[in-house]
Amino acid sequence: MKAMILSSSPRRTGNSAILARAVAExxxxxxHECDFVVADDVLTDFLKDCRVCRRADGSCSIEDGFAAAFFENYLPSQGFIVASPIYWYGMSAQLKAFFDRMFCYIAASYPQSSSVVARMLSKRIGLVLSSEETFPTVSAGIVQQIQEFSRYTRSTFVGTVHGYGNSRGEVARDPRDPVASAYRFGRDFFSAHATDYQIDTPRSGRVWGPAA
Ligand SMILES: Cc1cc2nc3c(=O)[nH]c(=O)nc-3n(C[C@H](O)[C@H](O)[C@H](O)COP(=O)(O)O)c2cc1C
Known part of the structure; x- marks a missing residue:
């Protein structure tokens, strides 16, 4: 299988990027295969009004690397792992812009939108975060947003790796060793037990099977 990791901090060697690279490893x-994409390499603009900037053939006229990242990395991947510093208790603007720009290709005014929607379904989704603050709900807003994106795309939110640090690279000194957790998260990403049941989901009633 293939995962796309989107690293969205402007600090290429910063804390969330260190965790993201450990996940990729x-x-x-x-x-499994892994495409590592840095948001700043592919995004130069926010979503605009598609009625104004969509070309006659339906393509987006914003000339940056988003379309290539979306069609060549994101859509063909079975896993999508986003990495972000926590900014103002939310995700980085780069990561938000990546999600927003998807709209251009799922809007009805894009001629192949139904094929795009079909390829957005049923991925495994992961979240990698770094922050200065450690209180338990510092990540709550982002976790909720990723859960809603996962639900909306009928995907499975596998989980979160969160390291604490502020200065560049400091996350490696977090005594909980989130870099090692990030590596394990990546290693187990496609095999980890991950559930989000609906009431009629067939299930055995046990999480780990019968005791030996
Ligand atoms: C604009 C900005 C906003 C931030 N907001 C928060 C915040 O709300 N809570 C927090 O714990 N840390 C906050 N931080 C600190 C970063 O989350 C922290 O330094 C993180 O490790 C940076 O990750 P990076 O090295 O991947 O960029 C903020 C930093 C910046 C630059």
């Missing part, structure tokens, strides 16, 4: 070590 884990994904690859478990035998």
């Amino acid at each position: 884990g994904v690859r070590d478990s035998g």
